[in-house]
Each structure stands twice: as structure tokens, then as C-alpha cells.
Amino acid sequence: MTVCIARGDGWVCEREAKTKGFCSGHYQQVFRKKPLAPLKGEHGAPAEESVHKAVRYPKSDAEAIAALAKARDLDEAVLYREAVAQYLRREKPGQDGG
Numbered sequence: 001m002t003v004c005i006a007r008g009d010g011w012v013c014e015r016e017a018k019t020k021g022f023c024s025g026h027y028q029q030v031f032r033k034k035p036l037a038p039l040k041g042e043h044g045a046p047a048e049e050s051v052h053k054a055v056r057y058p059k060s061d062a063e064a065i066a067a068l069a070k071a072r073d074l075d076e077a078v079l080y081r082e083a084v085a086q087y088l089r090r091e092k093p094g095q096d097g098g
């Protein structure tokens, strides 16, 4: 097989080259004009630091979050992260001085 030509600082890709010398994952990065980065996962999805979870909550809560985000000129995601962090502090008291 031909090996993907993507490589960077301290890493080389060892996946099979499929398109224009790149594996499918790195070809996606090139195609999307993203910087080449090591791939993780069996399907070659780019490594992500965050985890996406689908959460169900009432529409009124979603609207309240959206309104708060707008009032504070923040991305809604920031508020969701804040809410999760607050919840975790409550579940594990003493880790944040309180």
C-alpha cells in the first residue's frame, strides 16, 4: 500500500493513502484547508479535545440560556460549559475553595 504523505512535528501518518497521496482523514483536513494534524479513531476523524454530548432539556431552558448568552455577549457553548463546571463543583465540594 502507499502510505499517507501527511506528517508534522513528531508524527507521521501511517494510514493508507487514498486521495492525492493522503489518507481519507488527512485529505479531509487538506480539503477543509485545516492544518495537518495527527488523526485518532478508527475512522480517521480528527482528534478533538472536547466531547460532544446530546442533552435533552426544556425549550424554556434553552431560550433562557440563549438570552443569557446574548446579554453577556457570549457563545451559548460557554454558558453550557459554565453550567457543567458549576454542577461538578457542587458534586465535588472542596475542589474550588468552596
Ligand SMILES: [Zn+2]
Binding pocket: 004, 005, 006, 013, 014, 015, 022, 023, 024, 025, 026, 027
Ligand atoms: Zn494521513
